[in-house]
Amino acid sequence: MNNLQPVSQRQSVASIVGVSKVYTLGGHQVKALNNVSVEFQQGDFVAIMGSSGSGKSTLLNVLGCLDRPTSGQYFLAGQDVAAMDDETLSRVRGRYLGFIFQSYNLIQQLSVVENIEVPLSYQRPPLPGGRERCLKLAELVGLSGRLGHRPTELSGGQQQRVAIARALVNNPHVILADEPTGNLDTATSHDIMNLLDALNRAGRTIVMVTHENDIAERARRIIRLRDGRIESVSETRPLLPQVGIG
């Protein structure tokens, strides 16, 4: 959590420029994203909102390097990833991105600590201090007492905490969260948002898709999509004057 930088020198960690995504469904061309440009800065906490079919999932897939845009550019860590091949994209995901899913998506046959460890096994070259890092993160998300448990032995909130720890283990540039509270009750949702908020305050860049207004309001900026275009960008809270990345 060092490496502090003044706001004026704040870097853009990810930016998409003029991105369009066209699907062909049953002979019809559907424009899921239509010339979208967004810039995400270090320490940003962005909520992407929109009705279903607005293109928010497609935007998250493009941001997550799971999908390639039909046209446009996507800069991540200073490289244009829009034109990368499958293997390089996998490496980029493993190195620069962290994922949090609505349904947690833990691997059932692995324990808590092993689930946190999964992204580390795909690092080339390997990151140093793997196991200790996992233990520290488990402690950070409040699960150090349950390291050996299987996902089925945990509550939904606990599973999502494991997923958050997993999303942090590779020290990503951007954390992408897809409806992180979608399967949780109000109280647990609140806890999870507090955790994400704390991570953001510590300098993490978070991009979150949600359709719940109260959840979106916990972010600093809200981007609303409609029919594949950005309808509005609103700022709920300013960025912290000083951020670092840990």
Place this chain on the structure above:
Amino acid sequence: MNLFQQLRLGFRSLMLHKLRSALAVLGILIGVTAVIWLVAMGEGVSYQAQQQIKDLGATSIIVRSIKPAEESSRDVGSRFGISYGLLRDDYERILTNVPTVTRAVPMREISREVRHREHFIDGQVIGCTPDYFGMNRLKIARGRPISQVDMQGYSNVVVLAWEAAAKLFPIEDPLGRAVQLGTEFYVVVGIAAERTAAAAIGGSLDARQYDRDVYIPLSTFRARIGDRVFTVRAGATQLETVELTQITAVVEDMGEVDATADIIRALLQRYHKNVDYAVVVPKELLEQAETMRAMFNVLLLLIAGISLLVGGIGIMNIMLATVTERTREIGIRRALGATKGEIVQQFLWETVVLSGTGGLLGVLVGFLCGPTVNGIRQLVSTFLPEVWTALPPNIRNLEPRLAPWSIIAAFGISVGVGIIFGIYPARRAANMDPIEALRHE
């Protein structure tokens, strides 16, 4: 991930479905065990055959009388029956005309009932010379063999084979007592030691049993029993005239065997109108046995290969099911940075764990081949003695011989099968679209 972690992950993923994985392992286990057992049996059989052939002597050439087909016998329709086979003249001719032959041993053999009081056996009466015992490595356990004096004196003496002695004299000491052959009585002068069966001569590799033989001097055989023998075949009595059943010629060096056999063949051909004899070279039998063994092994490997193939298909089936079930996991791993290659690797390791476990267990069960055969042998001989005695001695005496190469090959093939049959499911897993895979329920 290092090798150990990969294997551990594979093992734990397989433990998600214990029964299913166990069944797949069983398929491979059976295949590997089949390879090892079948090869061990084959090796055992061929070892036995080779030993038997070696017992016949690698430097000997065996000439045997063979009854020709009815129409071609020497004097068809003769009221004296048929006459065929080797002649005493043949024996003389071989001994005097073939320079490489150092020794020749004639022999005459018929099946006869042998009696001692109320005990009797269907024995093989063998008229032989003193040389016969040494030639066939027959050891005399007690008493003495047939001697030259017996030959010259046309003595009514007999040497009993081990089993014949035991059957005819369950209680008394046979030495010095008399046994009855037809109408004649013979004094027992010796008992031959137990001897394992030898390969038969006459082309086949069936075992020749020595245990019910009774040996009398060849001269006595000719004088008392004669060349003419009544046989009953298909209800008709037939008179057969045979002078000698077998002549064994011995050469000095193994390199002379083939040439000498050719000369003997040529010699016999000149004096015999019909081919009523067979020239058998044990050395050739040995070579035949080698060829047979190779063919046998190929056949066994084919069978075993099929069972491994079936096991492999079982593994592929299970891995395809696994891949479909774990689509979500594949999507997660892809999102978290796994490349297609790493997904392929993961699932390949999983199949290798599956087939490797089957292979290892198969090798372990393979080692149980000897004890299992012994166990079965004991069970059958204890509870089904009739079945046991009816079995050919080759099977009764079979000792499986584990072949190291078969163990290594079976294990290697099982792992290879795992890799080959794992490639398709693993590739299918890797080629999934991560977005679709993550959405999969």
